[in-house]
Amino acid sequence: xxxxxxxxxxxxxxxxxxxxxxxxxxxxxxxxxxxxxxxxxxxxxxxxxxxxxxxxxxxxxxxxxxxxxxxxxxxxxxxxxxxxxxxxxxxxxxxxxxxxxxxxxxxxxxxxxxxxxxxxxxxxxxxxxxxxxxxxxxxxxxxxxxxxxxxxxxxxxxxxxxxxxxxxxxxxxxxxxxxxxxxxxxxxxxxxxxxxxxxxxxxxxxxxxxxxxxxxxxxxxxxxxxxxxxxxxxxxxxxxxxxxxxxxxxxxxxxxxxxxxxxxxxxxxxxxxxxxxxxxxxxxxxxxxxxxxxxxxxxxxxxxxxxxxxxxxxxxxxxxxxxxxxxxxxxxxxxxxxxxxxxxxxxxxxxxxxxxxxxxxxxxxxxxxxxxxxxxxxxxxxxxxxxxxxxxxxxxxxxxxxxxxxxxxxxxxxxxxxxxxxxxxxxxxxxxxxxxx
Amino acid sequence: xxxxxxxxxxxxxxxxxxxxxxxxxxxxxxxxxxxxxxxxxxxxxxxxxxxxxxxxxxxxxxxxxxxxxxxxxxxxxxxxxxxxxxxxxxxxxxxxxxxxxxxxxxxxxxxxxxxxxxxxxxxxxxxxxxxxxxxxxxxxxxxxxxxxxxxxxxxxxxxxxxxxxxxxxxxxxxxxxxxxxxxxxxxxxxxxxxxxxxxxxxxxxxxxxxxxxxxxxxxxxxxxxxxxxxxxxxxxxxxxxxxxxxxxxxxxxxxxxxxxxxxxxxxxxxxxxxxxxxxxx
Numbered sequence: 001x002x003x004x005x006x007x008x009x010x011x012x013x014x015x016x017x018x019x020x021x022x023x024x025x026x027x028x029x030x031x032x033x034x035x036x037x038x039x040x041x042x043x044x045x046x047x048x049x050x051x052x053x054x055x056x057x058x059x060x061x062x063x064x065x066x067x068x069x070x071x072x073x074x075x076x077x078x079x080x081x082x083x084x085x086x087x088x089x090x091x092x093x094x095x096x097x098x099x100x101x102x103x104x105x106x107x108x109x110x111x112x113x114x115x116x117x118x119x120x121x122x123x124x125x126x127x128x129x130x131x132x133x134x135x136x137x138x139x140x141x142x143x144x145x146x147x148x149x150x151x152x153x154x155x156x157x158x159x160x161x162x163x164x165x166x167x168x169x170x171x172x173x174x175x176x177x178x179x180x181x182x183x184x185x186x187x188x189x190x191x192x193x194x195x196x197x198x199x200x201x202x203x204x205x206x207x208x209x210x211x212x213x214x215x216x217x218x219x220x221x222x223x224x225x226x227x228x229x230x231x232x233x234x235x236x237x238x239x240x241x242x243x244x245x246x247x248x249x250x251x252x253x254x255x256x257x258x259x260x261x262x263x264x265x266x267x268x269x270x271x272x273x274x275x276x277x278x279x280x281x282x283x284x285x286x287x288x289x290x291x292x293x294x295x296x297x298x299x300x301x302x303x304x305x306x307x308x309x310x311x312x313x314x315x316x317x318x319x320x321x322x323x324x325x326x327x328x329x330x331x332x333x334x335x336x337x338x339x340x341x342x343x344x345x346x347x348x349x350x351x352x353x354x355x356x357x358x359x360x361x362x363x364x365x366x367x368x369x370x371x372x373x374x375x376x377x378x379x380x381x382x383x384x385x386x387x388x389x390x391x392x393x394x395x396x397x398x399x400x401x402x403x404x405x406x407x408x409x410x411x412x413x414x415x416x417x418x419x420x421x422x423x424x425x426x427x428x429x430x431x432x433x434x435x436x437x
Numbered sequence: 438x439x440x441x442x443x444x445x446x447x448x449x450x451x452x453x454x455x456x457x458x459x460x461x462x463x464x465x466x467x468x469x470x471x472x473x474x475x476x477x478x479x480x481x482x483x484x485x486x487x488x489x490x491x492x493x494x495x496x497x498x499x500x501x502x503x504x505x506x507x508x509x510x511x512x513x514x515x516x517x518x519x520x521x522x523x524x525x526x527x528x529x530x531x532x533x534x535x536x537x538x539x540x541x542x543x544x545x546x547x548x549x550x551x552x553x554x555x556x557x558x559x560x561x562x563x564x565x566x567x568x569x570x571x572x573x574x575x576x577x578x579x580x581x582x583x584x585x586x587x588x589x590x591x592x593x594x595x596x597x598x599x600x601x602x603x604x605x606x607x608x609x610x611x612x613x614x615x616x617x618x619x620x621x622x623x624x625x626x627x628x629x630x631x632x633x634x635x636x637x638x639x640x641x642x643x644x645x646x647x648x649x650x651x652x653x654x655x656x657x658x659x660x661x662x663x664x665x666x667x668x669x670x671x672x673x674x675x676x677x678x679x680x681x682x683x684x685x686x687x688x689x690x691x692x693x694x695x696x697x698x699x700x701x702x703x704x705x706x707x708x709x710x711x712x713x714x715x716x717x718x
Contacts, residue, residue, distance in 0.1 A: 005665040006672040013662055018653035077480065086585045089544050095585040099625065100654040120480065127491070127528050128540075128584055130597040130636050131626040131651060138648035163478045166640040168487055168526035171582065185486035185512070187525040203481055224675035231673060240672070243661075246587035247546055253588045253660030269664055287545065319546050319587065333545040337582055343525075428551035429591065430604040 003261040005269070006232060006240045008220055009213070010256045013100040019135050021142040024103035030148065032222030036111040037156045044115035048218065050226035052238030057083055057174075057211025058091075058285060058314045059390075060237075060303045063218075067116050069198035070206045079207040080113045080121040081183065081197075082215055084136075085167055085174040087126055089287035089337060090317030093242040094212035096254060098125070098132045102139035104216035106162065110148060111222050112215055113160050116208055121160060124179050126167045136164055171341035175389045176209040178343065189345045190389035213242060233259035237302030237313070247282075247320035248274045248427075260305070263318060264297040274429075277322035281405065285314015287334045288394025290401030291327075311401070326422035327406045328413050331398045332360035338395035349392035352383040356399065363413030366420070373403060373410050460496075460503060468496060472511050475642055482512050486522055488641045490529050495638035499530035528640075530577075535570040536632050537615045540581035540594040541608070547583075550590040551604065556580060558605035563612060575616045577633075588657035589624070596636045598623035601655055625655045 012018050012027045024030070036044055048064030055061045070078060082105065086094040098105060105123070113121045125136060140162050143149045151159050165183055167173050173182045177191035180202050201207025217239065221229045230238045237259040243266055246252045250271030257266070263282065273279050279294045284301060290311040292299070299309050306313045321330060339353035359376055362368050380396035387393060403410055412421060460468065471492055476485040486508060493504030500523045509519045523529045541556040542548070556578075563571055563578060570577045586592045589601030593608050600611060601624040614621045620629040627647040631639075639645045665671070 004668070004670040005661050006670070007662050007665045008672045010658075010662050011672075013654040014659050015653065017649070019648070087583055089583040090546060090587050091583070092585045092587045096654060096658040100658065126585075127526075127640050128581070128594065128597045129599075130631075130639065131599070131623075131647075133640060134627070134645065134648035137642075137644050141644070164642065165484070166488055166491060166642070167528075168490065169528035170526050182487065183484060184481070185483035185522065187522055228673065228675045244588055246590055247550065251657075251660045252590070253657035255661035255664075257661075270660065317587070321549065325549055330545045330549060333543070333548055337544055340582065424549070424553060427549045428554055429602075430551050 003257060003265050005255055005257050007256050008240055009097055009101065009104055009216055009242065010254060013096075018100045019102055019139065021103055021139070021146060024101065024107075028223060029103055029219070030107055032219045032224075033107050033110055033148065034154065036114060036222045037154055037158065041115050041117060044111065044222070047221065047226045048115070051221045051229040052226075052233070052236075053214060053217055053221065053229065054237065054303065055211055056093075056213035056217065056241060056315070058088065058288070058312075060313060063210060063214050066198065066210070067112070067208055069196065070116055070208065071199060073117050077120065077203075077205050078116060078118045079202045079205060080109060080116060080118045080215075081176075081180065081202060081207055081209045082109060082121070082123045082212055083174060083176060083179055083209055084123050084125040084212045085171075085179060086212070087171045087174055088315055088317065089334065090244070090246060090283055090319040091286045091315040092244045092246065092317065093254060093315065095129055095132055097212060097216060097242070099129075099135055102136050103143070104219050105136075105212055106139050106143045106148070108215035108218040109162060110143075110153065110160055111218050112208070112210070114158055118208075119159050119161065121162050122183060122202070123162065123164045124167060124173070124183055125164060126173075127169055133164070133166065140164060170343075171337075172343045172389075172391060175391065178389070179209065180207065187343070189343045190391075192388070234300065234302045234304075236304050241316050243301065243316045243318060245270050245318045245320060248277060248279075248322040248325075248429075249320050250274055252320075259302040259313075260300040262298050262300055263292075266301075266318065267297075267320075273320065273322055277324065280321050280323045280325055281327060281330075281402075282321065283314075283317060283319045283398075284311050286317040287319070287337070288312075288390070288397050289314040290397045291405065293405050311397075322427075324422060324426040326364075326409065326418035326424075327402050328360070328364050328409050329418045329422065329424070331402045332357075332364040332418075334398045335360045335395065338391065342391060342395075346388035346392070348383045349387040349389075349395065352379050352387075352392065353395050355379055356395065360399075363410055364418045366413060366415055366417035368410070368414040370414065372414070373407070376410075377403060458503070460507075464496060465507075468492065468507060469511070471641070471643070472507075476511070478642070483514065486512055486514070486519065487526070490519075490523055490526075491637045492641040494530065494534075495634045495641060498634055499532055499534050533570070533574070534633050535577035536575050536634075537596055537612075537630065538577045538579060538594075538633055539608075539612055539615070540579040540584075540597075542582070542584055542586075542590070542592045542594070543580040544583040546587050547590045547592055552591040552593075555591055555593065555603055555605050555608050559608050559612060562609050571616065573616065576612055588660075589655060595621065595623065595630045596633055597640075598626035598630050599655075600624055601657075623651070626651050 053063045172178045173188040178188040182188035197207040243255045339357040344350045383392045505519045593600040593603045628650045
């Protein structure tokens with residue numbers, strides 16, 4: 001096996017009190033901040049650029065470049081907003097990170113806020129994770145008590161407050177402008193861009209919105225240097241990331257590795273597909289990224305290689321399904337999700353997901369009509385690139401890719417229910433101990 | 438078509454008249470004081486609306502008309518603006534919620550790993566469907582979307598605490614225990630599931646002192662770390678790169694040791710250190 005895991009953000013998650021400031025400092029925490037506070041702000045932005053860090057929330061936009069888009073200071077407030085609204089189906093890295101080691105985020109936020117000249121930063125954390133709220137609340141309180149937050153941080157004259165903000169259950173708020181509207185106390189609906197948040201974000205002021213893992217990664221980058229980070233991964237997809245394996249694998253879980261690792265390597269580490277079964281299809285980065293099949297086991301999981309194969313690296317949410325799984329049922333349920341979570345602001349997404357859902361339901365029930373596949377593809381074509389935000393695009397990904405690789409299953413949906421072709425009880429993880437009521 | 442049509446409640450479980458009953462004076466005073474604390478956290482007060490709606494739920498158990506009135510008054514919004522927000526988000530309940538919200542993840546991955554079967558069996562066991570509450574007011578059953586715990590599928594949430602690797606049996610036992618008042622511990626979370634109102638207050642931003650309970654990480658979260666330790670895999674050391682970086686990243690004439698983790702104790706700071714010991718994880 002060529003690629004090895006690189007525990008950095010996950011390094012001490014097994015400590016009995018991994019979430020405390022004491023544990024964090026014992027593992028080198030806040031060394032990066034001390035260095036950063038002695039560094040020019042512009043050098044810190046350059047450090048982020050030089051590291052090659054690209055957004056870990058799915059889109060992969062270069063983090064340092066995003067910071068550099070802020071206009072020059074005009075004396076008014078500027079904000080850092082951390083997107084902790086992790087809700088993309090399959091994505092489960094930020095929530096365990098915040099549960100186990102929230103100080104990575106707090107340190108990264110202080111460094112980032114200093115770099116961009118912000119004195120008030122926000123964490124937008126989805127509301128449906130009670131214990132993660134407690135851990136982040138505690139982490140913020142500990143950082144204040146230690147002098148890492150508040151007035152005159154570590155005697156440098158830099159002030160920073162962090163406000164933790166609870167969401168209330170809306171996938172769309174993971175979209176950065178919808179998140180900002182929600183943080184302003186409105187319905188979470190995306191804004192028309194431009195202007196981008198860097199120019200007019202929270203309260204129409206210059207704002208950087210970054211994912212949890214991106215900002216958390218800034219802490220070890222500040223401590224160890226941009227070159228250290230850039231030395232990992234591939235030429236254009238540098239550094240490490242948390243890969244989340246779920247589904248029909250022997251040992252699902254979090255595997256922190258350099259970008260460019262393959263699913264074959266990760267599956268080896270995770271004990272392979274569950275015993276007696278074979279890989280059928282998987283998502284490289286959440287449900288919004290077109291599915292892959294067993295042809296793609298050796299695709300390097302970096303931004304470029306995954307894109308070259310027609311999908312997206314996304315959030316490295318590897319949802320694995322074996323041969324017992326009906327792809328029509330899987331896609332139908334994802335389509336329900338997008339229809340449910342569409343905010344309703346723009347017509348292609350609101351209406352399109354509604355109709356996609358009707359068609360997927362009848363295909364799943366074995367009651368599809370002859371032209372349903374064409375209709376699906378046609379509706380997807382009318383959503384992709386025409387919706388206000390990426391939710392609409394995401395809704396089309398599983399459908400068009402599944403039709404591409406498994407068209408015969410959609411054709412079977414014209415006469416046979418998915419539950420007959422693929423009895424659901426064969427896919428469940430608790431096997432035969434119970435039968436459906 | 439008659440005037441009567443307009444007097445029906447919006448939802449069959451919603452006693453709209455309860456919304457009209459004013460808050461008791463002490464309750465109202467408490468709400469106002471708490472809301473003032475929330476508002477103080479934001480540069481613009483409208484930002485306090487989402488946490489304030491959680492706060493309303495911590496007192497009323499759902500978003501009541503009187504709660505909407507209070508938010509509107511304190512934030513200088515119209516009732517329509519507040520209602521428009523309250524109805525957008527699934528965590529805000531528009532009719533009385535059970536003491537425990539039990540949400541079975543039925544998004545694709547959990548559904549296929551067994552979430553659909555869990556939901557069906559628990560639904561039959563309780564005799565209620567999605568977004569319905571048991572007659573004793575204890576359990577509100579929901580289908581929920583992905584809750585970011587896919588490596589623990591199938592996942593069930595109880596008042597937004599994680600119950601990992603569930604089966605129909607474990608979830609049925611969990612709801613039975615919740616209904617009979619037996620303390621129930623989530624897999625990853627506080628040592629027992631709090632009530633819907635208690636959790637709502639915590640989400641509004643008021644710490645409940647339970648952060649140190651429970652595990653840091655579940656077994657699946659640790660799979661990669663466990664393997665790395667077994668194999669002796671670690672992240673590359675920083676030394677090679679930091680020497681060259683030192684002058685670039687350090688403006689002041691602070692001595693660089695070249696050792697990333699031990700360097701850079703900024704001078705003249707009031708660090709609470711006492712944790713100088715380097716520790717090999």
